[in-house]
Amino acid sequence: PISVLLMSLDFLDNHSEKVTPDVNKKLQDGIKRNVYLLKELVDDILMLSRIDERKMKLKWEEYNLLKIIGDILTLMEPIGNAKNITFSVDVDKNIKLYGDTTKIDQIFRIFIDNAIKYSKESDKIEIRAINHYKGKYNTDEKEGVLFQIKDYGIGISEEDLPSIFQRFFRSGQVSDIPGTGLGLSIAKELLNLHGGEVWGKSDYGKGTTFSIFLPMIEKRI
Ligand SMILES: Nc1ncnc2c1ncn2[C@@H]1O[C@H](COP(=O)(O)OP(=O)(O)OP(=O)(O)O)[C@@H](O)[C@H]1O
Ligand SMILES: [Mg+2]
Structure with missing residues (x-):
């Protein structure tokens, strides 16, 4: 997801003249989706490292x-x-x-x-x-x-x-x-x-x- 994000942001930066409202919407949707995937990935990795460190506290x-x-x-x-x-x-x-x-x-x-x-x-x-x-x-x-x-x-x-x-x-x-x-x-x-x-x-x-x-x-x- 990071490379897709960088590509979209680069495109917005360098080709602003080509960014019609349609293209803009597509890029924004893509960015949103990839930020969401990135958040899930970070959350998952944090969860696993907490488990590995035995720092996961359960509330019974x-x-x-x-x-x-x-x-x-x-x-x-x-x-x-x-x-x-x-x-x-x-x-x-x-x-x-x-x-x-x-x-x-x-x-x-x-x-x-x-x-x-x-x-x-x-x-x-x-x-x-x-x-x-x-x-x-x-x-x-x-x-x-x-x-x-x-x-x-x-x-x-x-x-x-x-x-x-x-x-x-x-x-x-x-x-x-x-x-x-x-x-x-x-x-x-x-x-x-x-x-x-x-x-x-x-x-x-x-x-x-x-x-x-x-x-x-x-x-x-
Ligand atoms: N119900 C299912 N039917 C078919 N394949 C499955 C099913 N559940 C898991 N798998 C297979 O097992 C793999 C691992 O599943 P897992 O849920 O750990 O990861 P994922 O779905 O690929 O990604 P995510 O971390 O987003 O859940 C999947 O990529 C898929 O190949
Ligand atoms: Mg899964």
Whole structure:
């Protein structure tokens, strides 16, 4: 984003005679979009370095999972609607967990953002949560919730799947879609701080499912 910014600003500086209102608007939109991307990148890098330095302080409180998901969807559904994506949500309204709500919010935003971004036109996205889940994503039989987000988008190849939680990793097929490759690594770290775990499964070309197990804990672990 920095080079695009510099190019646009240079153009404005050196070719002011060519800058019609139309061109001006285009340049401004581009500058705005790239400043926004730059802000996201800086925020992500700051967040990761705080985690690395163990300076991330969590504010533990009880939260309602459906409320968090509902609030995120209210904000993000318009982006999905632009692609004609439909959401189905099956989350019990009584699921209560403990954690830092702003961090929990960020975790789910990352997965929902990816599901939308890597879906095709008119795909659907399914979100569900199973309370008191015991099974292959919780072999220790802890008390907790399994959250799943399933999309029918571009999918992830078997070769790429083991790398998606690495910082800055982006698969080759998404190079024309904006992103820095930090989202999932941040989500994994934040989940870790809540005692949670995440698994990705994908059918290349058909879709992806992320399963997140959040244990029922009341205090910092
Ligand atoms: N739901 C999904 N469907 C297909 N590919 C996905 C999905 N989620 C993640 N990926 C792949 O994993 C990579 C890493 O995802 P991650 O969220 O960390 O980064 P990003 O989306 O590229 O950028 P950002 O940091 O802006 O989120 C993506 O670039 C993409 O290749
Ligand atoms: Mg992402």
